[in-house]
Amino acid sequence: ETGVTQTPRHLVMGMTNKKSLKCEQHLGHNAMYWYKQSAKKPLELMFVYSLEERVENNSVPSRFSPECPNSSHLFLHLHTLQPEDSALYLCASSQRTSADTQYFGPGTRLTVL
Amino acid sequence: SQQGEEDPQALSIQEGENATMNCSYKTSINNLQWYRQNSGRGLVHLILIRSNEREKHSGRLRVTLDTSKKSSSLLITASRAADTASYFCATDAYDKIIFGKGTRLHILP
Numbered sequence: 001e002t003g004v005t006q007t008p009r010h011l012v013m014g015m016t017n018k019k020s021l022k023c024e025q026h027l028g029h030n031a032m033y034w035y036k037q038s039a040k041k042p043l044e045l046m047f048v049y050s051l052e053e054r055v056e057n058n059s060v061p062s063r064f065s066p067e068c069p070n071s072s073h074l075f076l077h078l079h080t081l082q083p084e085d086s087a088l089y090l091c092a093s094s095q096r097t098s099a100d101t102q103y104f105g106p107g108t109r110l111t112v113l
Numbered sequence: 114s115q116q117g118e119e120d121p122q123a124l125s126i127q128e129g130e131n132a133t134m135n136c137s138y139k140t141s142i143n144n145l146q147w148y149r150q151n152s153g154r155g156l157v158h159l160i161l162i163r164s165n166e167r168e169k170h171s172g173r174l175r176v177t178l179d180t181s182k183k184s185s186s187l188l189i190t191a192s193r194a195a196d197t198a199s200y201f202c203a204t205d206a207y208d209k210i211i212f213g214k215g216t217r218l219h220i221l222p
Contacts, residue, residue, distance in 0.1 A: 004155070006155075040214075041214070042212055042213060042214045042215075043156075043201070043212040045209075056209075088153065090155055090156070092155075092156075097209075098205075098209045098210045099143060099144070099205035099209065099210050101146065101158045101161060102156075102158065102203075102210065103158065104148075104155030104156040104157070105155050106154050106155045107153065107154060107155050109153060
């Protein structure tokens with residue numbers, strides 16, 4: 001888990017709130033990812049950034065808005081979420097592409113009331 | 114469709130026994146990786162095996178890959194309580210990595 005940090009670790013928000021998840025990697029990697037992990041479902045890739053450019057968006061609802069200001073930082077802005085968005089949100093980074101070994105942060109446990 | 118699927122979904126064994134998990138996939142791959150996840154935490158990379166390799170070891174871990182059967186196995190020898198976690202295989206296809214649903218391993222004292 002070292003090398004990739006995520007804040008906050010836990011977040012409870014109402015459906016009308018706006019919040020942001022933050023991820024930072026200290027590994028000098030060029031690619032960063034947001035995943036959603038819900039109970040009894042495979043890990044869902046949400047967004048991929050390579051050299052700060054979004055290269056993949058797997059049909060994620062617009063209430064999730066990513067931002068990658070530089071290669072070390074990645075944000076996930078949340079607004080008007082639904083209860084079914086409650087999940088563990090994981091950030092990861094890799095050297096170059098998503099086929100390389102990925103290093104994960106500890107995740108943010110999100111609960112939407 | 115799901116690329117990698119682990120089997121079994123859940124496994125409970127006594128401490129000290131060996132644990133074997135399997136992963137099957139559908140398309141040709143360049144490599145296959147195994148990850149571990151402790152409850153509510155991020156995934157940790159365990160081992161990567163390339164498509165031209167058949168077996169790889171790392172400490173108490175042994176991974177095999179059979180590309181003709183499109184399957185891989187992860188063996189954990191002499192299991193410990195700390196091995197309790199979920200284990201995921203991840204296959205790379207079309208330059209992207211796809212995770213399976215995982216095997217939940219529980220080591221009984």
